[in-house]
Amino acid sequence: MLSTFFAVLRRDLLLAWRGRADVMVTLAFFVIVVCLFPFGVGAEPNLLRAIAPGVLWVAALLACLLSLHRLFAQDYADGTLEQLLLSSEPAVLWVLAKILAFWLTTGLPVVVVAPGLGLLLDLEQGALPVLVLSLALGTPILALLGAVGAALTLGVRGGGMLLALLILPLFVPVLIFGAGAVEAEASGTGALAHLLLLGGGLAGALALAPIACAASLRISTE
Amino acid sequence: MLSTFFAVLRRDLLLAWRGRADVMVTLAFFVIVVCLFPFGVGAEPNLLRAIAPGVLWVAALLACLLSLHRLFAQDYADGTLEQLLLSSEPAVLWVLAKILAFWLTTGLPVVVVAPGLGLLLDLEQGALPVLVLSLALGTPILALLGAVGAALTLGVRGGGMLLALLILPLFVPVLIFGAGAVEAEASGTGALAHLLLLGGGLAGALALAPIACAASLRISTE
Amino acid sequence: MMQWESWSAFWDMGGAGFFVWGSYGVTFAVIALELVLVLQRRKETVKRLLRWRRAVGKDGSGRAGARMES
Amino acid sequence: MASGSIDQDNRMNPSPRGPSVLRFAAPQNFYPLAGRLAPWFAVTAAVLTLIGLWLAFFVAPVDATQGNVYRVIFIHVPAAWMSMFIYLVMAFWSAVGLVMNTRLSFVMSQALAPTGAMFCFVALWTGALWGRPTWGAYWVWDARLTSQLLLLFLYFGFIALTRAIEDPRRGDRAGAIIALVGAVNVPVIYFSVKWWNTLHQGASVSLTKAPSMASTMLMGMLVLAFASWAYTLAVTLWRVRPMILERERHTEWVGAVLDREGGRK
Amino acid sequence: MLEADNLACLKGDRLLFRGLALRLAAGELLRIAGPNGVGKTSLLRLVSGLALAEAGEVRWKGTAIGRDREAFHRDLLYVGHAPALNDMLTPLENLQFTIAAAGDEADAESCMQALVRIGLANQLDLPARVLSQGQRRRVGLARLFLSARRPLWVLDEPFTALDVGAVEDLAGTLSDHCTAGGMVMLTTHQDAPFAMPPKVLDVGAFAC
């Protein structure tokens, strides 16, 4: 029953490992976007500290968004997706495996390096654990919602951008609560409520997104 | 002599028109990224005004970056690039045509809508013409430099992200002078020097980038 | 010699031990790592090329065609 | 022997029988030369490092304003110098490779890159650790710091690109192009960042230069700078050797070298 | 066992064919014939359940395939135009994955044997990206040696890009599958040396 799940998970992780550059480079992208902001808005520490949570979260969101197109595109182009849809096991399983592999190779690294960048933007040290926690809860939601968008825009012309357009509105609440949590902690209000909301969102997305995603894939390959 | 130039230009514009969604969506991306910021950093007007030039420029840069991968990717995959390289006319010509078409379909729309978004972020009205001018001078540089990166990363695993890593450091000076111009105007210092530098950069990039890009394409298809 | 009363003063660096030794320590660790990687790469390359030569036959042609285990 | 090898003249540029100055530019001459020179550079580097460290910790006096923290300078400055210098050398070799079509030049520039990135990282790391006690922050967006960070990205981009392309011939020339484009950009970055920062005059810190460097301090720095030169040469030569073997493996001489290496074990 | 009645296929505003009926019983080899663009590929996709018919239905063992999709897919092997190869993985890794993804089990050893058998002994460790056109095709077809248990094989132009020896070999494999009680449905524009002459269904006869 779970053999398809593990086959897909193993293969996607293997692919990520083969193209190690990929993983490193998602990270590099995150780092660079964060570093661009000081160039854009100037180097004043107070200003930077004020926008730090927002910038970090927007950058994480963009890094996730930019990688999303490669979640199914390759498999769609080379016919692997067709074969997966002809599998005798339920599609939800391997869809979940693909999303998990995606998060492990793009979301997790972002979560790991975020505190370092927080320091770079002079974020208060006390807010760093909350930053990590909010990203750890929020990036999986981004991956799950994004997967639905990626599935819907498969093979559509201008897919990459259309994808962005489709899912950015869905990402906004995640962004608000994620950045909000860090800001709340930095300003001393306490981030618990935000984090609970993120956790609830994650549970909901985990339950619904894979089903929606599997259905979208079937539609896209027809 | 110029027949290849016009053939490529006409085709790329036709393709953009066919996939109208694409153009709209680059724009939508630009708009959405800018609109994300109030969600990320909070809605305080003074703060927003302070970061407006930076945010607008960073968003323009990211929109350009996101579209860059499709500058040559399609032609590479379907063999059109091979045929272009076998053309009996100099490669620099049609490379320039492709870059021009790219800018017309991604840079120009951004330049056009930027003032509206500037107003949204409460940017001073006097700085709007400078914003437009700086984008009009800066986005072609981004397109030219980006084309070199896109050519080098063709068919490389992790290409899209690698592209980002390669060219973001090259984009930084453009970002600094572009955002700097707007800020200088907003703070009353006068933006002439910045704009002149951008103009100089554009002339330099126009002279060198197509050559580097043509050479890179030859290397990439080998 | 003349400026350090004791070893502990030396390690303490007038309160800046963490920063000074953090700098020197990481620098030499990175250098050591680089040296190890370089030497390892050499060994590994020679081994791989020898195996490759055996696989393709002494004359460097692909005829013998045995597959390369990597 | 070795009927399967490809004609040497076709692979090597310039020809091994060319003018004597260019003789070492042929891989089969350069390979043993590199092997012979590298240990000498390594020993030089080790000796100079020891002398430098002795100067740094036992001869150079405590700084009047900064106390002992300033001793970071002895690695910080040589590392910063090396990181910039190495990038220029890489660009130089890339240009030579593109113009003269010599494969060895590309190999040289690729062998230099990791060491350059390493020094770049060391400069950033030591600078950050130095900044905390002196400026109160690990990082400020100062012009020099920022351009150093961007230089690190340029190194990463070069390395990532050459690694990601498997065909060495393609990787060589793609890397050369990005190295040259980057080299044109290094000064642009430096000056733009500098101007950017003075315009924003936000962070009112700048590198507080030690007022008048004690001559022993200068001495120590110079000795360690030479040590890092020697180190770079040694490591690069060591790194070049297997790269040459890999690229020239279809030739007779690599066959001979490999037979010797294999026999040694 | 496989039956379809009155199938119609609409693409865009063009009705490719209608009233198409087919029956494929155990041991039969059915060749779908017709000129370029008549709708052969479209028919195969209908039959395998990847696309929905405009009219008519496809039945497997008497049940409409949409009714019990999983049971049908357990019995089906479909190899389309697209090779389902990931360019970064080796042929072995690709094959193992395809097998596992389909829900079958196959150890590395038997996958390796299948690849050697199909003539890729020297390419086992290369990324698929560098393979020649014919070699890529072979990786996709290696699955056939491991899927004897699946009775229904649906193959879209399997002989494309293969050299003469490989065409012969593949034709033999297909004939063997039929002899063993399997069913094969394929399209091809080339003549292939099957052991027995295949049944032919000309889509052109149902074209509108």
Place this chain on the structure above:
Amino acid sequence: MLEADNLACLKGDRLLFRGLALRLAAGELLRIAGPNGVGKTSLLRLVSGLALAEAGEVRWKGTAIGRDREAFHRDLLYVGHAPALNDMLTPLENLQFTIAAAGDEADAESCMQALVRIGLANQLDLPARVLSQGQRRRVGLARLFLSARRPLWVLDEPFTALDVGAVEDLAGTLSDHCTAGGMVMLTTHQDAPFAMPPKVLDVGAFAC
């Protein structure tokens, strides 16, 4: 007119062939033969100047092709595996662009005629994306009717995916080109009904 001496091709670890020499004079049709993966495609890419040889050189009219690339490319028509079709454009738009990109001139009228001639009269307005495999191939080959002025045609598996009628037609076109003093160099695994038996070069003979 086209000559190559002592060509060697290295791919990754493997020396595909070496010491390969070929001569192609006006009016000749050369078929590159050999099993899958022997290096036929690689040879065609060397000859057309898309890839660089590890050793040896290719000469056109006595000049090394790298020396005067533009003159050579004015005389060359290369159709590779990849169809050079943009999925969003119609066959007509694709063909017109390909011709113009190559540096030739062709009005819409003659392009249209070439497409009709090759059997795409009903598909002129469809985006290439929805074409069948064989129809896609035909769009790529329609160029041949407009490139009689280019003496050297280099074609990689032109018969793939074409139906029987189209294969015959194409073989006739190639024979005509040779009769008119042109040169054709092609690879194929299928037998094709050429007017005269082609010269054959077996890459396998130079394999290492």
